[in-house]
Amino acid sequence: MKMWGFGNGIHHYFSKIRRQHHNQLLGRLFSSSAAFGPPPSRPLRRVVVTGLGLVTPLGCGVETTWKCLTAGQCGVRAITPEDLKMDGFDKDIQLLTFDQLASKVAAIVPCGSNAGEFNEALWLNSKGVSIGAGTGSICDILDASRIICEKRLRRLSPFFIPRILINMASGHVSMTYGFQGPNHAAVTACATGAHSIGDAARMIQFGDADVMVAGGTEASIDALSIAGFCRSRALTTKYNSVPEEASRPFDCGRDGFVIAEGSGIMVLEELEHAQRRGAKIYAELRGYGMSGDAYHITQPHADGRGAILAMTRALEQSGLHPNQVDYINAHATSTPLGDAVEANAIKSVFSTHATSGSLALSSTKELYVDLLLHVELQDLEIVILLNNYFWSYGPSSWGSWSCGSNIHCFGYTPCKGSSVKISNVLQTIINISLITLLPLITKSI
Numbered sequence: 001m002k003m004w005g006f007g008n009g010i011h012h013y014f015s016k017i018r019r020q021h022h023n024q025l026l027g028r029l030f031s032s033s034a035a036f037g038p039p040p041s042r043p044l045r046r047v048v049v050t051g052l053g054l055v056t057p058l059g060c061g062v063e064t065t066w067k068c069l070t071a072g073q074c075g076v077r078a079i080t081p082e083d084l085k086m087d088g089f090d091k092d093i094q095l096l097t098f099d100q101l102a103s104k105v106a107a108i109v110p111c112g113s114n115a116g117e118f119n120e121a122l123w124l125n126s127k128g129v130s131i132g133a134g135t136g137s138i139c140d141i142l143d144a145s146r147i148i149c150e151k152r153l154r155r156l157s158p159f160f161i162p163r164i165l166i167n168m169a170s171g172h173v174s175m176t177y178g179f180q181g182p183n184h185a186a187v188t189a190c191a192t193g194a195h196s197i198g199d200a201a202r203m204i205q206f207g208d209a210d211v212m213v214a215g216g217t218e219a220s221i222d223a224l225s226i227a228g229f230c231r232s233r234a235l236t237t238k239y240n241s242v243p244e245e246a247s248r249p250f251d252c253g254r255d256g257f258v259i260a261e262g263s264g265i266m267v268l269e270e271l272e273h274a275q276r277r278g279a280k281i282y283a284e285l286r287g288y289g290m291s292g293d294a295y296h297i298t299q300p301h302a303d304g305r306g307a308i309l310a311m312t313r314a315l316e317q318s319g320l321h322p323n324q325v326d327y328i329n330a331h332a333t334s335t336p337l338g339d340a341v342e343a344n345a346i347k348s349v350f351s352t353h354a355t356s357g358s359l360a361l362s363s364t365k366e367l368y369v370d371l372l373l374h375v376e377l378q379d380l381e382i383v384i385l386l387n388n389y390f391w392s393y394g395p396s397s398w399g400s401w402s403c404g405s406n407i408h409c410f411g412y413t414p415c416k417g418s419s420v421k422i423s424n425v426l427q428t429i430i431n432i433s434l435i436t437l438l439p440l441i442t443k444s445i
Contacts (some may be wrong), residue, residue, distance in 0.1 A: 042207065044205040044206070045204060045205050045206075045207065045271070046205075046271035046272075046284060047201045047204045047205060047268055047270065047271070047284065047285045048268070048269055048270075048271050048274050048281045048282070048283065048285070049266055049268060049281070049282040049283045049284075049285065050268070050274050050279040050280060050281060050282065051213075051265075051267025052265075052266060052267075052282065053215075053263075053264070053265040053266070054262070054263070054265075055109055055118050056075065056109065056262045057075025057107035057108055057109055057110070057260055058073060058075045059110060059116035059117070060110070060116055060117055060118040061116065064115075064116040069364060074244040075107040075108075075260070076105055076106070076107045076243045076244055076246055076247060076258050076260075077105070077106070077243050078105055078240065078243050079104050079105065079106045079108075079221070079226075080098075081094045081095055081097075081098040083106065083108065083221060084097065084221075084223040084226070085139040085222040085223065086139075086142075086222075086223050088143050089146065097223050097227070098223075100227075101223075101226055101227060101230055102230045102235070103226060103229070103230050103235035103236060103237050103240070103258075103259070104240040105236065105240055105243040105246045106259050106261075107247075107258055107260035107261070107262075108221055108260070108261060109261050109262050128179055128181030128182045128183070128200070128203065128208070128209035128211060128212040128213065135218070135220055135225065136164035136166060137163050137164050138222050138224050138225045139222040139223075140160060140164055141164060141224070142222065142223065142224050144156055144160055166185050166187050167183075169185065169217055170184065170185045171183065173213060177213075179213065181203075181208070181211075182203050182208050182209055182212070184196070184199055184200070190331075190333075192216050193216030193264060195290070196214045196216055197214050197215070197268070197285075198290070199214075200212035200213075200214035201268055201285050201288060202288070204268055204270050210269065210273045211267065211268070211269045211270070211273065212267075212268045212269075213265060213266075213267055213268075214265070214267075214268055215263065215264050215265035215266055216263065217262075217264075217265075218260075218261055218262065219261045220261060221260070221261050225259065226259060229259060232298065233256070234256055234257060234298070234335065235256045235257060235258070235259060236255050236256035236257065236258055236334065237255065238253070238255045239255075243258075246258050246334075248334050249330065249332030249334050249363035250330075250339050250343065250363070251334070254334040254335070254336060254339060256335055256336075257333040257334050257335060258334070268285070271284070286317070286318035286320065287313075287315060287316070287317035287318030287320075288314055288317060289309070289310040289311060289313030289315075289316075289317065291306045291307075291310040291313065292306055293305050293306030293307075293309075299337055300338060300341045302337075302341060303344075304341045304342070304344050304345030307341065307342060307346075308345050308348050311345065311346075311349045312349060315349075322349060322350045322351070322353055323350075323353045323358075325350070325353075326359070327360040327361070327362075328359060328360070328361045329364065330342060330343075330346070330361060330362070330363040331363070346361070
């Protein structure tokens, strides 16, 4: 007992000495930093869009995507066992896996060497970066698991880890073009592309870079990804025989989203930098709001509190009144709860401006649907096209046959395009466990 007491006393003695030393260091730190004063304040710089790039289920390139969009073409089709990326498995396992999938529709990027198709060999051989992805290469993970099960671990590729890292997309762009500025990769599911754009814009606003290449990319049409979303009951299952009708924002018959692949990239630039070099300016990013409703891992809160907060913050940052917004391209992924919550949130923020029909609203998800992370980015690029030389045309929600009661009072344009004078627009994103609003764009610079 005496030995324990002696040891315990020594312990308390040295603990007291450490606390005194720690307090002395803290005192020196705060006393020295106080002499420097606050950091210098500088006005936030204006951010504009000077470049656009799209690879979508409608085709490769901005012009191709826009032509297909306005023509009402749909990028959704029925999938086959060959689309599941299971080449390393025997045929029986491939067919059994395919048969067990409840959802058998997807929006796949057309690949090939023809005009409007994505030529993988052409692009893969060929001053800041912010590119995100929702998931890593799931098909590579599946193949690696098969190799382990077959006891052939030595056959595992040394590039396995780099292939599944999210930041490798922005890393490759940086290395290819020599961009040495901020290199950033967001991973926030459906909001990834939005966050990549918003974060890049703020890097320019605060002077970290003059130009940022920002966006998102996803290639998640594989057996394991589809099976996972089927098990979570997130994908549509009622329209396997009519793929072109599967994605139906705000429709009474909606039953889930359609999985898809693609990429959307923008060039963001400080306004004066763009003007000095005579760059074409597509739009200005005026507001960016983020929020989480702190409610559930997959479901938004019924009152839309997260979406309301995000939209309110974006509008406040933009300096515009809700009544000055002419058009909203809704997130609307065709999930029963998500679409209803989004519609109610929009009505809450825009009030009579929305319910009077003055606020134009549509969703282009029927045509290229949900790419998990950056579909909102492709929506934004469509909105930017509207805001420029296509600015008088409001895209429809082509497949919306019967709108739900919570959307009837909007200036909604189902099944057809319409001419709308557009100056200020909003793109909304409601994400799994995070709700965010992509930058508000205005045509006036």
